[in-house]
Amino acid sequence: MPPNARAEAIPEGDGLVVTLGGDWRITQPLPSWRKVRGSQQPCAVRIRAVGLERWDSSLVRFVYEVQDWCRGANATCDASALPETVRLLVGQLDEAQKKRLVSDHSRNLLTTVGLIATELLHQIRDLASFVGECTLSAIGLIRRPGRFRWRDCIYEMQQCGAMAVPIVSLSSFLVGLTLAYTGAIILRQFGGDIWVADIVGLSTLREMGAVMTGVVLAGRTGAAFAAQLGNMKAGEEIDALETLGIAPVDFLVLPRLVALTLMTPLLTMYANCLGIFGGMVVSASVLSIPPNAYWIETQSILDLSDVSVSLIKSVVFGMLIAIAGCLRGLQAERSAAGVGRAATSAVVTSILLLIVADAVFAVLFNVLGI
């Protein structure tokens, strides 16, 4: 191993002679000017190199620190005995320290509030115009169905529909199971065990089936849409479409929107069945209600309006998730971090829209008496 970097200070009259030597490597232990100087307050510092082997930026920085200290202490600094390249680099560092371009990323509270408010307005406007674009594009599709990218649409259907079956199965079955357990706690006290079927059936069809499917799809498909489109934007693929005169909404958004709007109701119906099945399993095993009694009770409480409620909700949820995912993807910044933010934002937006829409439906169905 070569000797480590050395820096020694020897007093010379009122001044100090600093001798630098050894092997200066930034990744190795280095001398510090504070320790080398100790408590001395020299009027002049002379820096020289004796037995200096390899050196790098660490030496340049050390010399700069000595010079900087001398400036502060009104001492003279003579580094003329050092190699020319060292002096040149010290000069560059000195210049660079004086030159500071301002790129201020800090903000005060008022600016932040203002920016958030403007941003919120922009987001609402973007969402509205995006929904408008999608509507126009859908009208175009009805006029000329031949131009629709069916192959992409079928691929997306497979991705967001068939591939989501396992996770939707698990989550809806478990939700049905949990609902049955929760209902059983109260109903048992009144000897009304059989009404567990009513609670599970109604809450699954009217609420939990569509919402759980929506949440799963928001996390799974919404994020995927945003990441795909965001990556395409970063790679200038969206720009390439636009310069060819192809609207990204027609080419990328509509197939995904159609796919998710068709698949969400199917998945929701499937989730409803599994939720009811989950309730049936708990009733049979814990409450000793035979499955056919459970099924007859379920049939008696549910009618077509409950199925319609579930279907209507799921179609709207599917659209909202697709719109949020695609919009966030198209808005993504052109960087890795931007794509990540787009995916996160897609999930947050989807779930937020989903909850708001669910609340609107609750009020609406109540008013309409459905």
Added chain:
Amino acid sequence: MNGNQETAAQTPGPGIAPVAIGVDGLECRYGDEVVLTGVSFSVQAGELFFVIGGSGCGKTTLLRHLIGLMKPTRGSVSYFGENFTDAGLVERRNLLKTFGVLYQSAALWSSMTLRENVALPLEQYTALDRRERDEIVSLKLAQVGLAGFEDYFPSELSGGMRKRAGLARALALDPRIVFFDEPSAGLDPVTSRKLDELVLQIRETLGTTMVIVSHELASIFALADRVIMLDHEARGIIAEGRPRELAAANDDPRVREFMTRGEEKV
């Protein structure tokens, strides 16, 4: 970087420059497909060495093997006599400090400012405190002509500036070798020439060994001490030497065609 060692490198006589990079019988594959085979060459310390060849000849693949992003199926790479290919974890980590890489797209971390980009290797490998690190960052950015841009994000810079910032990051630990992957890609001729000048200037002040993967003839003639030319069909080196000699007097028509942009009738 370094003064004395590089001075030695430029001085003829007993202090002949040590071999910075030794490549011995390297074979590179993608799955079953052999891209390069039997590649052997060495680069002297302080040398400006170019790896050239047409598109798809394996230049970038060779570079990825040299810097350890891919493992060769046969052969070895060594830095200053130390085997890099078969090095253990600790040795490998030490050898990684020997070289810096400027990637084709600069590969700056987009969520970090230039200061944070250049400071990351320093935080990882040195015991410098924050102020000291900042001073080194300023020096490195000044060396590439970006003094004062510490607090800018990569997205706020032009392509050429990003390349220079990428070079500042590659130089952060004062590596003895710097690899460049297509440094002129995506740059206009003037910016590209300025980058070439910067490469020369850094070699002069720091004496760094430079290995540049490129097919830019202007840069090759302006900078290269020595080049090796790779060929897709031959799956290896088809020529080695000084660029002007290769252009003027190589027997292989493929080499002359490349070096003269196919303008000379071969």
